[in-house]
Amino acid sequence: MAQQRIDGATQRTALTLQADLVVVGSGPAGSAVAREAALAGARVVVVEAGRWLRPDEFALSAFDSMAGYYRAMGAQVVLGRAPMPYVQGKMVGGSSPINGAICWRLPQDVHSAWVAADPGLAQALPWPVLEALTDAIEQRLNVAPTDQAVAGAKNLLMARGAEAMGLEHRPIRRNVQGCEGLGRCLQGCPKGRKLSVDATLLADAEAAGALVLSATEIDGIEVERGRAVAVVGRSDGGARVRVVARRAVVVAASAIQSPVLLLQSGLTHGPVGQNLQCHPGVSLSGTFAEPVRMWQGATQGHEVIGLRDQGLKFEALGFDLAILASRLPGFGRPFARELAAMAHQLDWGVAVRAQARGRVRRWAGRTLVTYSPTAQDVAQFRKGLRVLGEMMLAAGARHVALGVRGAPVRTERVADLHAFERDGPTSPAAYTAAITHMFSTCKMGSDPRYSVVGPDFAHHAVRGLYIADSSVFPTHLGVNPQIAITAIATLCARRAVGRPLDAAWLTARAGHPLPLESTP
Amino acid sequence: MPAVLPRPRENRCRDALLGALLPGVGPTLPGLGQLDLSAFWQRFEAAAPAHLRLGLRLAVVGAAVLAPVLLYGRTLPALTEDQRDAVLQRAAGWPLLGPLLDVAKVVACMAYFADAGVQSAARGQ
Structure with a gap:
C-alpha cells in the first residue's frame, strides 16, 4: 500500500x-x-496546516487545548467597534x-x-x-438527537425553560457514537466518541x-x-x-x-475577502440553588429554535472550567465568591444571524479581519440575552448575570430583562461576543x-x-x-x-x- | 511593546495582578498566587498571539502600576491584600482599564484551571 x-x-x-x-x-x-x-x-x-491528534492527546484544560491545537490559541480577533475573538x-x-458536534x-x-x-x-x-x-x-457521521441519558443538567434545564416559555426546542442532533457526556467536545473527545x-x-x-x-x-x-x-x-x-x-x-x-x-x-x-458574514454569539450565566455542574453532560445537547426565523438560535453551552469562570462577573474577592459557587452556574448562548459585513485582508504580511456588528445586530444581542434570561429564570435560576458593561450585573426579575432589551447599551463594545461560523x-x-x-x-x-x-x-x-x-x-x-x-x-x-x- | 518596566519587575506586577484577580476560592481551592505558574508562562509566551500578550502587558501597566500609584502612591506588589482588591474594584469601572482587566481575567482563569490539582478539586465540587 x-x-x-x-x-x-x-x-x-x-x-x-x-x-x-x-x-x-x-x-x-x-x-x-x-x-x-x-x-x-x-x-x-x-x-x-495542523497536525494529527489521537484522542488520548486531547487535553483536559482549555489552556492546554487552545495552546496545543487552536489557531493562534483561540485568540484571533476581528477588528472593529467591538474586537471579538473568532475561533x-x-x-x-x-x-x-x-x-460542539452540532449538526x-x-x-x-x-x-x-x-x-x-x-x-x-x-x-x-x-x-x-x-x-x-x-x-x-x-x-x-451517525447524526442523531442527543441521548437524554447523557444530556446533563445544563441541557435538560434549557428544555424546561423553553417549554415554560412556549418556545420550540429540541435535543441537538450531533455526530457522536457512544457519547458518555464528558463535556469535553471543545477540547476534543478523549475517548474518540465524536465522529x-x-x-x-x-x-x-x-x-x-x-x-x-x-x-x-x-x-x-x-x-x-x-x-x-x-x-x-x-x-x-x-x-x-x-x-x-x-x-x-x-x-x-x-x-x-x-x-x-x-x-x-x-x-x-x-x-x-469581502462580504464576510458570521454568527456572533453572546451568552448569559445564571445561578441555581442546586448544583448543576455545567462541565458534566453532553457539551452542547439542547437548542431552542423557535426564533430561528428572526435570526436567533439558542444553545446550551458546555465550556471547560476556565472559560466558564472567565464569563462570571466581578474581579478579585467578588469574583472569587462567584467561583466558589461555580457548580451552581450555567451559561447559555445565542447565535445571531447578523446583518454586518466584514472583510479579510492581508496587510504587512499579516491577516487582518475587520467586522463591526450593526445597531440592529446589537439589538439582537439584547433580545437574545433577554430571552436567555427569561428562559433561565423559568428553568429555576435564582438570578442571571447579563455580562454586559453598563447593564445591571445580575437580576432575578423578568421586568429588568425587558428594560435591558429596551434601554440596554447600544455599543457593541459593551458586549462580550465571540464568533464561530464564518462565510462568503x-x-x-x-x-x-x-x-x-x-x-x-x-x-x-x-x-x-x-x-x-x-x-x-x-x-x-x-x-x-x-x-x-x-x-x-x-x-x-x-x-x-x-x-x-x-x-x-x-x-x-x-x-x-x-x-x-x-x-x- | 517597549518595556515600561524591567522584565522581572513587570513579572512581579503581573503575578500580583493575577493573584489579586483570583484570590483563594473557598476552603478547597487555592488562590492563583499560591500556584507555581512557571510552566504556564513558558507555554503562554510561546503560544499566545502578540495581541493577547500585549493586552496582558497593558493590563499590568494599567492595573498594577498606574492605578495603584494613583490611588495609593505605590505599585500593586507593595499593597496589602485589602488595598489590592480595592484597586481592582475601582479600576474595573474605568473606561479603558475595565476591558483590559477582562483580558487579564481570561488569562488568570486559563492559568488557574491549567493546574491539574485545581481542575480536579473544582470538578469534584
Missing part, C-alpha cells in the same frame, strides 16, 4: 508531490472533497474535532433565498441532490488512496498561463513543499484562510463582477482552481454549518474531477434510488 500520511513536523528536506487533485485544508470541506474525489478514482493529496481549530480535521442540514429557506437571488445556482446546487448527499453524510471528519470522511479518503500531508502551511498557489498548477508552502520541520496538481487545486481552508491564500497568491479577482469571503455567483467562483465552484479567472468551503456560500446560514459544508463541498469535488451529478453516482452515495427530476 502506498504511503498515506506524511508528517510535516518531521519533514526537513524539500518535498515535491504530484496528484490529480490537491486539497488545501482538511476540515469538513477538505475532507469531503478528498473523500469524493478519491472514491471517484482521483489521486488526491490533502495538505493541512478555529488547527489540526487534521480542522475545527471538526473541537466543535444542521442546509435550511431550505436559506437555499431558496440563494436561488432567488441568483437563479444560476439552482442547477449548481440542486436541492434534491443536496438532500440526498446530506442523508448519506449524516448516516456516515469528526478526520475519523470519518478523511479516513474514507485515505482508504481510497488519498495522501495526507499534515503540519504543512500552504502559502501560495502557482498559476501558469491562467491555470493553477501547484501549491507551495513550508512544513513545520522547515522544508519547502510543492504539490503539483495535474487536474485541479481545491482550496478548502476556511472562510478566513481561503481568501488569505488567494490574496497571498496575487489572485485578487472579484470580491475576494469567496462568494459563489453567476456574475464574475460580484463573485469569486462560479456556480461550478471554479474560480472565475483561473482555470483548475476550485474553492469548496463556506467562503463560497452566498450568505450565512443562521445555523451550524458543518453538515451543509460537507454536502456542498461534495458537489465541488464532483465538479473538480469532471464527473456529472448523475443518478448512478447519487444512488451509490446515498445507498438508495433518488428522484432526480431537477438534477442537471
Whole structure:
C-alpha cells in the first residue's frame, strides 16, 4: 500500500508531490472533497496546516487545548467597534474535532433565498441532490438527537425553560457514537466518541488512496498561463513543499484562510475577502440553588429554535472550567465568591444571524479581519440575552448575570430583562461576543463582477482552481454549518474531477434510488 | 511593546495582578498566587498571539502600576491584600482599564484551571 500520511513536523528536506487533485485544508470541506474525489478514482493529496491528534492527546484544560491545537490559541480577533475573538481549530480535521458536534442540514429557506437571488445556482446546487448527499453524510457521521441519558443538567434545564416559555426546542442532533457526556467536545473527545471528519470522511479518503500531508502551511498557489498548477508552502520541520496538481487545486481552508491564500497568491479577482458574514454569539450565566455542574453532560445537547426565523438560535453551552469562570462577573474577592459557587452556574448562548459585513485582508504580511456588528445586530444581542434570561429564570435560576458593561450585573426579575432589551447599551463594545461560523469571503455567483467562483465552484479567472468551503456560500446560514459544508463541498469535488451529478453516482452515495427530476 | 518596566519587575506586577484577580476560592481551592505558574508562562509566551500578550502587558501597566500609584502612591506588589482588591474594584469601572482587566481575567482563569490539582478539586465540587 502506498504511503498515506506524511508528517510535516518531521519533514526537513524539500518535498515535491504530484496528484490529480490537491486539497488545501482538511476540515469538513477538505475532507469531503478528498473523500469524493478519491472514491471517484482521483489521486488526491490533502495538505493541512495542523497536525494529527489521537484522542488520548486531547487535553483536559482549555489552556492546554487552545495552546496545543487552536489557531493562534483561540485568540484571533476581528477588528472593529467591538474586537471579538473568532475561533478555529488547527489540526487534521480542522475545527471538526473541537466543535460542539452540532449538526444542521442546509435550511431550505436559506437555499431558496440563494436561488432567488441568483437563479444560476439552482442547477449548481440542486436541492434534491443536496438532500440526498446530506442523508448519506449524516448516516456516515451517525447524526442523531442527543441521548437524554447523557444530556446533563445544563441541557435538560434549557428544555424546561423553553417549554415554560412556549418556545420550540429540541435535543441537538450531533455526530457522536457512544457519547458518555464528558463535556469535553471543545477540547476534543478523549475517548474518540465524536465522529469528526478526520475519523470519518478523511479516513474514507485515505482508504481510497488519498495522501495526507499534515503540519504543512500552504502559502501560495502557482498559476501558469491562467491555470493553477501547484501549491507551495513550508512544513513545520522547515522544508519547502510543492504539490503539483495535474487536474485541479481545491482550496478548502476556511472562510478566513481561503481568501488569505488567494490574496497571498496575487489572485485578487472579484470580491475576494469581502462580504464576510458570521454568527456572533453572546451568552448569559445564571445561578441555581442546586448544583448543576455545567462541565458534566453532553457539551452542547439542547437548542431552542423557535426564533430561528428572526435570526436567533439558542444553545446550551458546555465550556471547560476556565472559560466558564472567565464569563462570571466581578474581579478579585467578588469574583472569587462567584467561583466558589461555580457548580451552581450555567451559561447559555445565542447565535445571531447578523446583518454586518466584514472583510479579510492581508496587510504587512499579516491577516487582518475587520467586522463591526450593526445597531440592529446589537439589538439582537439584547433580545437574545433577554430571552436567555427569561428562559433561565423559568428553568429555576435564582438570578442571571447579563455580562454586559453598563447593564445591571445580575437580576432575578423578568421586568429588568425587558428594560435591558429596551434601554440596554447600544455599543457593541459593551458586549462580550465571540464568533464561530464564518462565510462568503469567496462568494459563489453567476456574475464574475460580484463573485469569486462560479456556480461550478471554479474560480472565475483561473482555470483548475476550485474553492469548496463556506467562503463560497452566498450568505450565512443562521445555523451550524458543518453538515451543509460537507454536502456542498461534495458537489465541488464532483465538479473538480469532471464527473456529472448523475443518478448512478447519487444512488451509490446515498445507498438508495433518488428522484432526480431537477438534477442537471 | 517597549518595556515600561524591567522584565522581572513587570513579572512581579503581573503575578500580583493575577493573584489579586483570583484570590483563594473557598476552603478547597487555592488562590492563583499560591500556584507555581512557571510552566504556564513558558507555554503562554510561546503560544499566545502578540495581541493577547500585549493586552496582558497593558493590563499590568494599567492595573498594577498606574492605578495603584494613583490611588495609593505605590505599585500593586507593595499593597496589602485589602488595598489590592480595592484597586481592582475601582479600576474595573474605568473606561479603558475595565476591558483590559477582562483580558487579564481570561488569562488568570486559563492559568488557574491549567493546574491539574485545581481542575480536579473544582470538578469534584
